[in-house]
Amino acid sequence: MTHEVINQAPARAGLNEYLINPAMTEAVKRYDAQWATAQLSEVGALVGQADFQRDAELANTNPPVFASHDRWGNRVDAVDFHPAYHRIMGAAISHGAHTSCWSSPRPGAHVARAATFMLFAQIEPGHACPVSMTHAVVPSLKFTPSLASEWLPKVYSRVYDPQLQDPATKTSAIFGMAMTEKQGGSDVRANSTRAVASSDGSWILTGHKWFCSAPQSDAFLVLAQAPGGLSCFLVPRVLPDGSPNVFRIQRLKDKLGNKSNASSEIELDGTVGWLLGEQGRGVRTIIEMVAQTRLDCVLGSAAGMRQAVSEAAWHVRHRSAFGAVLIDQPAMTAVIADLQLEAEAATWMALRLAAAYDDPSAAAFSRLATAVAKYWVCKRGPNHAYEALECLGGNGYTESFPLARRYREQPVMAVWEGSGNVIALDVLRAMAREPESVAAVDQELASALGVYPVYDAHVAATRKLIGQVAADPAAAAGQARRVVEALALGLQSAVLIREAPAAVSDGFVAARLGADRSFEYGSLDAGLDLAGIVARA
Template identity: 80%
Template sequence: MSSTHEVLNQAPPRVDLDEYSTNPALTEAVARHGAGWAAGHLAEVGSLVGQADFQRDAELANTHPPVFAGHDRWGNRVDAVDFHPAYHRISAAAVAHGAHTSCWSEPRPGAHVARAAVFMLFAQVEPGHACPVSMTHAVVPSLRATPELADEWLPRVLSRDYDPELRDPATKSSAVFGMAMTEKQGGSDVRANTTRAVDAGDGTWRLTGHKWFCSAPQSDAFLVLAQTAAGLSCFLVPRVLPGGDRNVFRIQRLKDKLGNRSNASSEIELADTVGRLVGEEGRGVRAIIEMVGQTRLDCVLGSAAGMRQAVAEAAWHTRHRSAFGAPLIDQPAMTAVVADLQLEAEAATWTALRVAAAYDSEDAESVAFRRLATPVAKYWVCKRGPHHAYEALECLGGNGYTEAFPLARRYREQPVMAVWEGSGNVIALDVLRAMAREPETVAAVDREVASALGQHRAFDAHVQATRALIGRVQADPGSAPQQARRVVEALALALQGAVLIREAPAAVADAFVSARLGADRSLEYGALDPGLDLRAIAARA
């Protein structure tokens, strides 16, 4: 080879690592929140997703996105979505390891935390498949509200088998679920939906209308919102009817998206489509409310997983590349950037698993805490993801901006978590709604935050200011929407600070309070107080 093409000073591929055991924030949070019993399984998953062939599958699933085929070669309507085999290999592995429903099929203390960690490990490397995995997880509480549907579908939903073929449900041992809620004219305002459902008199309903976003249209069944005489109602719509006939489920097209390329998102039409009522007629929002909480938490988990991928790739590159006579990671400016990126990832990870732990208990305190903490975390962590991905990408220089490295894909992926399951204003207004209608939720979060008072002056001042802001909003509900985002941001930072002060290493907690709550905090990554232990934080990346 010509000497001009000798490859020097390039980082080796970041492959064949245990992505669990090399992530101290995740391992520590799992142990702290009662899921230490899952460490062996999580290390197994971490080694799997760290393998070079798994990462190659992640690349293939995104560079060869799903393709819609409306008709077969003879002209029969099939409404099929074809995926690269790599997508199915990844999905099969995630299901086999319980990323979807292990907390429901094997309940025990810490089960939701363990499942959250498995979900994060898979989503760290390939996030697109996590959409149907998340929806399959989230439908369980909704199905349980209707015993006859639960008896029929839950055994398949809880299965560790993966079978992507669409056929008679009675012949399948497993099932994956999707959702079809939003319409052109309403978006997040689902009460504006125009899809109609008429009682067929035989225990089923007939649905007619459109859905502007239908996630994972290849799924076995969907939860769909439609209007009845009693109001907005929820229905289970299978792709294939008992006996093997196809239900009317007309895919109009697949969305051409910024990111999330491996996952199919579609527009669909329903025309006398068979569905079965979930919950009570006219109580569709109630039927899906618990599901929404679960999927919003998964958005937090997905964003935190993306942050882990971003900072891990940045740290790997800077440890293996030198400039101006020293490894990049040892140069103070870069040390500060990597430490700050790790700080953000730690705050997201610790907060995500603290909220997941609240789903492991049904006591009044846990229920109240998670009702408010879930949307607060969803708003803040998901919004922090895109800029975090950009800053990590920049650490790789020109390499980071190319599609040959994973951070370009991650940069395009992170915004979707903030849009899914309610974009910023929808989530912020939901926080206000919970505060007004369920004041016990505010008290529960305040008790969580108060548990860390007395150790950092800046944190104590932030909590005092947050309490005052909440008081003003509660005293003047009419002006509350104008301050919704301020309230949620303040609550999120207070919650993250409290969790880190109580649980994380002192170097991490001290840096978070200084960098995110201190009087001289900066708007950009890497502008940290040099008196902090930045090397110790960067070493955790």
């Protein structure tokens, strides 16, 4: 009898992860992407399958392996992946998780692409790195029309081909990025990689990169010092004549999480590249890519929150203790409700941002709001994952369940493309240099006034704080995180007040802005509609 398994949750598989995610389905409809419902439902069913989830596990338990030379001694700089990783990449690319919004523009295209990306990232986040960079490279490529005409058709392709070969013979391409160096990190102006013009119009690069994401990609955007200053270059792994470019992978990074994705250190030594944009305007050129990947960090963190709370809710609906199903016990009800509030706020904020990228007139809003969301949503991810993990008890702490992997994964979104202080200071910089962005965000905050007195008070306090920072720029840096947090909570509250069901907006405003708000998940006012919130998890 002791071998009979009872009171354990069944496998959470065979569910349509799109159709059972009410925040996502409601936001997709609200932001003009209802036309994508059939495709999103197809993706939701795919990622909910047990074999897809098994591939996600295999891609992480069998991480990429680097080989500097082949068995005959030839330098190859190869990164080999488990077949499960390639299956996941192939599925994401074929469903347009990378560039569908660029290749088929229409109202709601960025929202539909964002939702597709989130569904794949919810189950396997590591592959989302090259998918995101391939998406994000599009606006940067357009700075040089000749390079855009050569590479954009390959980037738009729905075919995934991991083989490195002459670009002219490939119909598709995946892009990576290499900006930071060991002596400077986020301070890319300290980069020492040099670029010298060649007689044939190309450039020769010499230097190193401390973090090169997805080194198996077909091509990369790389920053290097040219005679005219820091500039951006397109560097392919294989040259137009089919010969390998000099792209020496020094090692793969042994990371806390993000195990299925290869991150590396590389050396460039007579490496051929092509100037993208203008000399001396490298940051301006690559910042277009950075802005898009920052949005994807928000999408990825929100997707992680959805995975975390849905796994936790599934477990407590199928597990009993002390004479009752866990979800029906008030303490657990409050925890799941609070985790769902966080996930809903992140999802609504993420897709509201994606909608802004569909609207050319919303550029000022997206400039500031993306940085605010990147800071806040990504920082909220790790502790959210931990609390969800704890709902599973000892099971959650084991590698047999996905939340241990998710807990290690969430911090990368906060670190990548600008860690906390870098992003917070960027928010201050945007506020000072682009006052129209402050006005656009304030308009968003104002759109939800008059419903909750506590929200109105928060907006008034936020406006006062912004005024103080503007009046004393010398002291602004010390207040950067405080400003960003106030803006983030305001933006999340505003979108929920306008768009989400009353149970969600009531709960979020009370839990995050109310006078009795708590530092820990699960300390909610019993008068809130906790059952209604939990039902959405």
